[in-house]
Amino acid sequence: MARSNLNDLQAFVTVAREGSFTRAAAVLGVTQSAVSHAIRALEARMDIRLLTRTTRSVSPTAAGQRLLDGIGHRFEEIEAELDALTALRDKPAGTVRITCADHVLRTTIWPKLVPLLREYPDVKVELDVSYGLKDIVAERFDAGVRLGEAVHRGMIAVPIGPKLRMAAVASPAYFAEHPPPRTPADLMQHRCINQRQVAGGLYAWEFERRGRELEVRVEGQVTFNTPPEITRAALDGMGIAYLLEGDFSPHLEQGRLVRVLEDWCPPFPGFHLYYPSRRHPSPAFSLVLEALRLG
Numbered sequence: 001m002a003r004s005n006l007n008d009l010q011a012f013v014t015v016a017r018e019g020s021f022t023r024a025a026a027v028l029g030v031t032q033s034a035v036s037h038a039i040r041a042l043e044a045r046m047d048i049r050l051l052t053r054t055t056r057s058v059s060p061t062a063a064g065q066r067l068l069d070g071i072g073h074r075f076e077e078i079e080a081e082l083d084a085l086t087a088l089r090d091k092p093a094g095t096v097r098i099t100c101a102d103h104v105l106r107t108t109i110w111p112k113l114v115p116l117l118r119e120y121p122d123v124k125v126e127l128d129v130s131y132g133l134k135d136i137v138a139e140r141f142d143a144g145v146r147l148g149e150a151v152h153r154g155m156i157a158v159p160i161g162p163k164l165r166m167a168a169v170a171s172p173a174y175f176a177e178h179p180p181p182r183t184p185a186d187l188m189q190h191r192c193i194n195q196r197q198v199a200g201g202l203y204a205w206e207f208e209r210r211g212r213e214l215e216v217r218v219e220g221q222v223t224f225n226t227p228p229e230i231t232r233a234a235l236d237g238m239g240i241a242y243l244l245e246g247d248f249s250p251h252l253e254q255g256r257l258v259r260v261l262e263d264w265c266p267p268f269p270g271f272h273l274y275y276p277s278r279r280h281p282s283p284a285f286s287l288v289l290e291a292l293r294l295g
Contacts, residue, residue, distance in 0.1 A: 005045075011038035012050060013075055016060045016068045017138070076140075093122035094284035099136060100145035102129050103227060104271045107246055108161045109145065109292060116291040123284045131226070132198040137276055142285055148269030155274040159294040163267035166206070167245035169257040173237045180260045181240070184216045191239035192218035196225040205242045207264040214264075218242075270294075 014024040015035060025032040043050055050064035060068055100109060105127060113125060128134075128141065136144045147164070151157040168181075174191075181187050184207045195203040202223065204215040220239045224230045227247045234241035234248075235256055241248075245265075251257040273292050275281075281289065 005042075008038040008042040008045075009071060010075055011035050012042055012064070013068060013072050015039060015051060015058055016064060017072070017140070019058055021058060091122050092120055092283035092287055094282050095124040095126060096143070096282075096285050096288045097126045097128065097141045098143050098145065098273075098288075099128040099130050099134050099139075099141050101131055103244060103247060104145050104161065105129060108271060112160075112291050113288070116287060120284075120287060123287060125288065136274075143273050143275040143289075145271050145273055148272045151272055151274045154277060156277050157272040157274045158289060158292070159270060160273050160292040161270040161294060164270045165245050165267050166242060166265045167248050167252075167259055168205075168240055168242045168261045168265070169234055169248050169252065169259050170240045171235055171237045171256065172258055174239065175258055175260075180258075182261075184214045184261060184264055187216050187218050187240065190218075192220040193230050193233045193239050193241040194218060194220055194223040195230060195242075196223050198225075203242075207261065208266055209264045 011024065011028065011034075014027050015021055018024045018027060021032050021035050021039075025035045028035065039051060048063050049061050050067060052059050052061055052064075098109070109127070117123065117125065133146065134141065134144060136142075145160070148157065148159065168187075170178075178190060181190060184205070187205070192205075197203050202217065204217050207214045207216065218240075222233055222238055224233065227243050230241045230243060231247055231251070233239070235251060240260070245252075245259075248257050248259075252259055273289065275285075
């Protein structure tokens with residue numbers, strides 16, 4: 001098949017997956033007009049419409065979906081084989097795409113990757129900071145990072161960090177005016193700083209002691225969707241906050257925040273790097289995996 005035909009097919013697969021000509025152009029590293037031209041050329045040659053276009057979205061037609069199902073994975077296989085060929089080079093090369101939250105990126109992933117990237121200049125890493133639980137297969141990430149208990153079945157999960165604990169904290173000024181809670185139920189008498197989850201609901205604070213599990217839906221004046229803002233609000237005396245203890249560590253050590261309900265916050269499985277079990281790791285991915293793996 002002519003190379004132009006392969007380029008047009010790749011453009012189609014990318015647009016169908018991204019649901020957008022603009023995003024597809026960014027992924028392919030070409031202009032949006034070039035992508036549009038490739039799709040029109042492909043549809044003209046096949047004499048059939050492959051994509052349904054609206055002002056807000058792009059989606060495959062029945063024929064387009066059949067084509068996508070039939071050839072989409074072929075491009076992934078080609079890319080995997082090309083990546084595997086880097087094993088024959090003197091130095092591994094390639095790009096590894098990982099999606100993760102900012103906390104684990106800052107505290108675990110980045111410190112471990114810096115030495116690797118310095119040693120292997122041909123290895124590239126794209127880090128996508130997201131609080132959502134992305135579909136790494138559909139969005140073509142090589143791996144994702146989640147807490148161990150949240151990794152989906154069918155994935156290979158490798159621990160990259162130690163066990164974690166949650167922490168309930170507030171400023172000394174706040175506790176000067178309010179008696180510290182002794183049980184999770186006491187939180188209902190306090191102002192608390194809520195966290196909005198990606199799915200839209202408010203996070204129910206989870207506690208456990210001696211096998212007894214509790215969920216508390218707290219109330220307060222302010223709600224945020226990211227940890228740095230929640231921490232800032234706690235430092236400003238807006239109430240009790242509840243996050244991973246690592247988010248509060250420097251402030252706890254320096255006395256700017258005070259911890260409560262510590263006996264209700266047992267350790268739990270920490271962060272894991274996960275990837276599809278059917279994935280054939282490239283040399284670059286294998287290097288990243290070994291650098292991140294918990295020693």
